[in-house]
Amino acid sequence: MRLELKDFQLFLQVAKSGSLTKASEQSHLSLAATSARIKAMEEEAGMPLLIREARGVRLTPPGEAFLFHARAMLQQAQQLQSELQEYGAGLRGHVRVFANTTAVTEFMPDILAAYLMAHPHISVDLQERPNAAIASDIREGRADLGIIAGEVDTHGLRSLHFSTDRLVLVAPNDARWQGVGAVAFAEVLHERFVGMHRSSTLQTFLSQIAQQLGQTLKLRIQVSNFDAMCRMVAAGVGVAVVPESAALRSTADGQLCRIALSDAWAVRPRYMLVREGVAPASHVQELMAAVQRHHAIPPA
Numbered sequence: 001m002r003l004e005l006k007d008f009q010l011f012l013q014v015a016k017s018g019s020l021t022k023a024s025e026q027s028h029l030s031l032a033a034t035s036a037r038i039k040a041m042e043e044e045a046g047m048p049l050l051i052r053e054a055r056g057v058r059l060t061p062p063g064e065a066f067l068f069h070a071r072a073m074l075q076q077a078q079q080l081q082s083e084l085q086e087y088g089a090g091l092r093g094h095v096r097v098f099a100n101t102t103a104v105t106e107f108m109p110d111i112l113a114a115y116l117m118a119h120p121h122i123s124v125d126l127q128e129r130p131n132a133a134i135a136s137d138i139r140e141g142r143a144d145l146g147i148i149a150g151e152v153d154t155h156g157l158r159s160l161h162f163s164t165d166r167l168v169l170v171a172p173n174d175a176r177w178q179g180v181g182a183v184a185f186a187e188v189l190h191e192r193f194v195g196m197h198r199s200s201t202l203q204t205f206l207s208q209i210a211q212q213l214g215q216t217l218k219l220r221i222q223v224s225n226f227d228a229m230c231r232m233v234a235a236g237v238g239v240a241v242v243p244e245s246a247a248l249r250s251t252a253d254g255q256l257c258r259i260a261l262s263d264a265w266a267v268r269p270r271y272m273l274v275r276e277g278v279a280p281a282s283h284v285q286e287l288m289a290a291v292q293r294h295h296a297i298p299p300a
Contacts, residue, residue, distance in 0.1 A: 005077055007041055008070035011049070014038065015067050018056040041066075093122045093283040098129040098137050099147035101202040102165055102243045103270070105225055107294060108147070115290050122283050130201045138273045144284050146273035147291070150265065159271040160288070163295040166244040167202075167266040169259040170233050170251070182260040185241075189215040192238035194229045195222045206241055209265065230256060 013023040014034075024034040042049050049063035059067060099108060104126060112124055129137065132153070134146040139156045146157075149165045169188060171177040189210055195217065196203040203222070210217045220238050223229055229240045230250035247258045260266075272288055274280050280288070 003041065003044060005074065007037060008073050010034065010037055011041060011066065011070050012074065014050070014057060015059060015063075018058065020057060093119075093281060094125070095122065095145060095281075095284055095287055096125045096127075096143040097145045097147065097287070098127050098134045098143040100131050100134070100149055101128060101196060101200045102149060103147040104128045106243055106245055111287075111290050111294050115287055119283060119286070124287075128199070128201060130204060135273060138275060141275070144274070144280065145287065147270065148273060149268040149270045151269075154271075154273065156276050157273045158276050159273055160292075161269055161271050162292050163270045165268045165270050167241050167261055167268070168244050168247050169239055169261055170230055170242055170247050171239045171257045171259060172233060172236050173255055173257050177257040177259065180257065180259050182262045184262045185209060185266075186213050186215075188239060189213065189217070192218050192220045194232040194238045194240040195219045196226075196229065197222050197224050202241075209263075226250075 010023065010027055010029075013026050014020060017023050017026065020034050020038070021031055024031045027034065029037075038050065045062060045066065047062050048060050049066050050057040051060055097108070108126060112126065116122065116124065127143075129146075131148040131150055134143070134148050135152045135154060135157060137143045138146040169183060171180075195206070207217055218238075221232060223232065226242045226246035227250065229242055230246060232238070233240050234250070234255040241261070244258075247256070250256055251258045272291060274284070274288075
């Protein structure tokens with residue numbers, strides 16, 4: 001489709017206002033010019049995008065799809081403009097890192113704080129993504145570096161193992177849990193759970209495992225980080241599945257029991273992903289080396 005950003009902006013104004021007249025005023029165009037440009041968009045699409053009514057317009061189903069992608073195009077254009085302005089102000093590099101919940105919340109903040117202090121002309125975009133989506137994003141060039149846990153399809157990617165993540169169950173330190181060395185996830189699905197926020201990749205993963213077992217997680221509350229989860233568990237709200245690193249921090253005072261999960265998926269190797277056959281920029285390689293150093297594995 002031969003469309004320009006100004007076309008997407010105009011369509012967004014029409015959709016927001018529900019009126020060609022109002023959109024014309026907001027865009028400083030004549031009504032005739034607005035109508036002509038919308039008609040041209042519909043001809044490019046090969047189908048009507050708007051339903052014209054006596055009191056305005058509303059979107060057709062194809063128009064809703066068009067609006068979704070128009071917003072995405074405009075957001076990407078704004079991001080591009082912002083990044084170019086940063087380069088003009090002295091920025092020398094930008095790293096897009098897509099990572100799973102544990103990486104985003106447990107170890108990447110410390111790594112990135114030191115990295116950014118050592119590289120004042122580099123900026124980083126860290127986003128939480130599901131493991132499988134991260135591999136796809138790296139493969140298609142939407143991010144420079146991916147950090148995953150577990151096994152995913154790495155076709156077209158180079159994967160570098162840097163540590164192993166273990167998920168454990170934390171429970172209140174009471175008589176019912178004391179002395180329990182290990183349990184299977186299926187054995188505790190009758191319990192009330194404290195979970196991570198709805199968009200958490202770990203929470204999505206655990207919900208999927210429960211569904212595969214024919215169960216639904218009984219969530220009492222969902223919070224934003226592992227430390228808050230552990231505090232809820234210590235108060236007796238429920239049990240939770242967290243990374244071992246978070247459990248070790250929170251069980252030191254004796255208020256929680258840390259219990260191994262016997263399920264094979266609870267032990268998850270961590271990998272960094274980059275595109276196969278494409279040498280990462282030097283500042284990306286330096287960040288990868290920082291991740292490896294943090295986990296006490298010498299760079300390959």
